[in-house]
Amino acid sequence: MTTAAPNYELLQQEGLETSLLEISMGPHHPSTHGVFRMDVKLDGETVVELRPVFGYLHRNHEKLAENMTYLSSMPFTDRLDYFNSMTNNWAYALAAEKLIEVEVPERAEYLRVIMAELTRLVNHVTLVGFFVNDLGALGTPLMYAFREREKILDLFEQASGARMMCNYFRFGGLRNDVPEGWLDRTRELVDRFPAFLDEYEQLLCENEIILSRTQGVGNLSRELAVNAGITGPMLRASGVNYDLRKVDAYGIYDRFKFRVPYTDGDTGDCYDRFMIRMLEMRESVAILKQALADIPEGDIIGKVSKVFKPKPAEAYGRIEGPKGELGFYLIADGTTKPYRYRVRPPSLINLTVLRDMCLGGKIADACIILGSIDIVLGEVDR
Amino acid sequence: MTTENLNAGMDLDDTTRSELERAGVIVSKVDFLYNWARGGSVWPLTFGLACCAIEMIASATSRFDISRFGSEVFRPTPRQADLMIVSGTVTKKMAPQVVRIYNQMPEPKWVIAMGACAISGGPFKQGYNVLKGIDRYIPVDVYLPGCPPRPEAVLQSLNYLQEKIRGMKIEDDPAFTKGRRQYPVPRFTGTDLEPPFNPEVWSPPENPNAQPDEPCESKEEASV
Ligand code: SF4
Numbered sequence: 054m055t056t057a058a059p060n061y062e063l064l065q066q067e068g069l070e071t072s073l074l075e076i077s078m079g080p081h082h083p084s085t086h087g088v089f090r091m092d093v094k095l096d097g098e099t100v101v102e103l104r105p106v107f108g109y110l111h112r113n114h115e116k117l118a119e120n121m122t123y124l125s126s127m128p129f130t131d132r133l134d135y136f137n138s139m140t141n142n143w144a145y146a147l148a149a150e151k152l153i154e155v156e157v158p159e160r161a162e163y164l165r166v167i168m169a170e171l172t173r174l175v176n177h178v179t180l181v182g183f184f185v186n187d188l189g190a191l192g193t194p195l196m197y198a199f200r201e202r203e204k205i206l207d208l209f210e211q212a213s214g215a216r217m218m219c220n221y222f223r224f225g226g227l228r229n230d231v232p233e234g235w236l237d238r239t240r241e242l243v244d245r246f247p248a249f250l251d252e253y254e255q256l257l258c259e260n261e262i263i264l265s266r267t268q269g270v271g272n273l274s275r276e277l278a279v280n281a282g283i284t285g286p287m288l289r290a291s292g293v294n295y296d297l298r299k300v301d302a303y304g305i306y307d308r309f310k311f312r313v314p315y316t317d318g319d320t321g322d323c324y325d326r327f328m329i330r331m332l333e334m335r336e337s338v339a340i341l342k343q344a345l346a347d348i349p350e351g352d353i354i355g356k357v358s359k360v361f362k363p364k365p366a367e368a369y370g371r372i373e374g375p376k377g378e379l380g381f382y383l384i385a386d387g388t389t390k391p392y393r394y395r396v397r398p399p400s401l402i403n404l405t406v407l408r409d410m411c412l413g414g415k416i417a418d419a420c421i422i423l424g425s426i427d428i429v430l431g432e433v434d435r
Numbered sequence: 436m437t438t439e440n441l442n443a444g445m446d447l448d449d450t451t452r453s454e455l456e457r458a459g460v461i462v463s464k465v466d467f468l469y470n471w472a473r474g475g476s477v478w479p480l481t482f483g484l485a486c487c488a489i490e491m492i493a494s495a496t497s498r499f500d501i502s503r504f505g506s507e508v509f510r511p512t513p514r515q516a517d518l519m520i521v522s523g524t525v526t527k528k529m530a531p532q533v534v535r536i537y538n539q540m541p542e543p544k545w546v547i548a549m550g551a552c553a554i555s556g557g558p559f560k561q562g563y564n565v566l567k568g569i570d571r572y573i574p575v576d577v578y579l580p581g582c583p584p585r586p587e588a589v590l591q592s593l594n595y596l597q598e599k600i601r602g603m604k605i606e607d608d609p610a611f612t613k614g615r616r617q618y619p620v621p622r623f624t625g626t627d628l629e630p631p632f633n634p635e636v637w638s639p640p641e642n643p644n645a646q647p648d649e650p651c652e653s654k655e656e657a658s659v
């Protein structure tokens with residue numbers, strides 16, 4: 054599963070010796086997306102060894118969750134992957150709902166899909182902004198991305214009261230209904246979003262510099278991707294057609310018509326990963342349009358008892374988060390607190406192939422490769 | 436800036452001032468000019484720790500636009516930065532690096548503790564690995580509560596900081612009196628930080644009932 058370092062010999066010239074340069078990138082480094090460190094050994098500019106070091110943001114999420122009631126972990130899941138609080142909520146609610154029998158009302162299911170797809174837009178659009186930022190286009194693409202993000206965050210705020218930490222999902226439904234006029238505003242946003250995507254694609258996708266910096270950089274073979282358990286856009290960029298929205302059809306995803314973009318080659322490079330996200334945003338818009346057209350009136354939360362006290366059981370709930378398969382594993386022991394609470398973080402597992410992708414490349418490319426993986430340290434370290 | 440502002444605090448009547456102005460002379464205090472220049476160009480450090488960092492970035496983007504207050508120049512290196520926005524959870528593993536980065540910043544330097552986590556540990560305060568407030572190791576100028584604080588709040592905290600800067604006196608400026616402020620970097624032992632706080636900037640609360648460091652009891656121990 055691991056790639057061997059390229060056959061490396063010290064360049065020995067007459068009377069001249071070169072040696073490896075060891076540098077530590079991070080934890081304070083502008084392009085490590087948080088507090089992440091890479092111990093890199095360099096031969097000139099070529100990476101010959103790379104060791105990721107993390108744990109700088111370990112916040113005891115799992116241990117804390119085992120010491121509190123089921124529902125009070127919900128706000129903590131917001132803070133796992135802090136770009137995508139809505140999808141984190143959903144994965145956790147899905148796991149907990151498997152422990153008890155509850156029917157999620159129709160309207161809540163639709164709203165869940167709408168929230169999750171809006172979150173996907175937020176994540177992908179900011180990811181692309183940060184990715185291009187890492188490439189050296191300081192600021193401008195990120196400003197475009199954040200402009201769109203703000204519009205979606207406004208919708209989140211109107212629905213849930215918070216911009217980032219929404220805490221909006223409940224076991225069996227949602228906390229509250231969306232305010233009046235919210236759906237219309239969302240429709241308007243969704244209608245205008247493709248125009249923004251056109252603009253963004255026109256600016257970025259065929260840009261000479263982006264092409265030459267990302268194509269052929271950070272290759273990840275299909276075999277390695279599958280063996281390492283990579284999920285999400287990164288797996289699809291390596292040529293595997295696997296999307297939990299299709300495979301599991303959790304929620305009501307089987308009712309919508311959408312395509313899953315994936316490459317047809319055997320390997321995926323940074324450009325593929327970047328493009329997959331651009332294409333996924335279009336599919337999200339398609340799902341949003343259908344969901345917003347069909348959403349019924351009705352209840353927002355099913356019949357759940359006030360005290361959440363499941364019988365001893367195990368449950369694993371997973372969704373296709375914007376970063377990959379996000380799963381929550383719960384063991385209930387008959388009390389109001391979980392006996393074991395475990396998160397399967399897509400960021401961490403996607404990060405495991407970082408070394409394999411970086412070896413033999415240039416040090417400047419390591420930043421881009423890291424950017425194309427799309428990690429959030431809150432989720433990696435938990 | 437009008438000349439009235441410039442003459443703030445000067446004991447000059449209007450006629451004298453306008454006469455002087457006509458002759459091209461402006462009378463002001465060094466303090467005032469100094470603080471005015473400093474307050475209008477606070478360069479923050481590009482330093483994101485956790486969730487709050489995203490809102491810090493959002494405050495720099497076009498909608499909120501921190502450059503209206505002169506602070507759009509985010510510097511990735513501490514050697515060019517004036518302001519450290521501690522944006523997010525400081526874990527025990529990270530705390531030594533935070534102090535080290537603070538030490539590397541030149542005077543004058545200020546710190547904003549952004550978010551509940553940086554102030555006190557926030558929602559993760561019960562955790563075994565979270566530092567209960569960055570003010571235990573470095574002096575904090577503005578506390579900005581919220582989880583996360585909105586970008587508008589980031590701007591307001593910057594305004595508070597500018598207000599504080601305007602009140603500074605050149606004679607007690609640490610840049611001239613003490614040289615660069617540097618604090619001992621704590622050591623992470625694998626379980627805890629050594630020493631647990633820096634007595635120069637923080638001391639435990641005197642209330643005998645307050646037990647800020649009470650360790651989180653694990654469930655196994657509680658049930659035994
Ligand atoms: S205060 Fe809240 S938003 Fe900020 S770092 Fe802590 S948990 Fe995250």
